[in-house]
Amino acid sequence: MIPRTFPPAPGWSPDGHRIKNEIDYSRGPEKTWVYGGLRVRDGQELMMTATSRNSAFYQHFLQLVEDANPAGDIKRDHRQSVLAQQRVHPVFR
Incomplete structure (x- = not known):
């Protein structure tokens, strides 16, 4: 193995090993x-x-969708009907 002639990349230790930190998987x-x-x-x-x-x-999100799409029907891929709005039609797959 040939020794390096350039400095290690950011996030690596001076001797060329990846720095390891304790991993925190909590959501808070x-x-x-x-x-x-x-x-x-x-x-x-x-x-x-x-x-x-x-x-x-x-x-509120569906209202934002309607505001962004002022014309035509809106189809949503959702198995449960949450709102009974005239312009929102569920699409079942």
């Missing part, structure tokens, strides 16, 4: 839910974060 007390949608036709994406997963935040 704060939780964040992310709602998202993608319009495949043009790639427009819509994301919203919420502090909890409930129907109020989901209704």
Whole structure:
């Protein structure tokens, strides 16, 4: 093996070994839910974060989806009907 003539990359120790830290897999007390949608036709994406997963935040997300799509029907891939809105139609696969 030939010794290196250049310094190690950032995140590596001076002798060329990867620095290891204790891994923390805990989620912590704060939780964040992310709602998202993608319009495949043009790639427009819509994301919203919420502090909890409930129907109020989901209704707010659907309102954002409707505002971003002022014309035409909106189809969502969802097995349970959460809201009974005229423009929102579930798509079952």
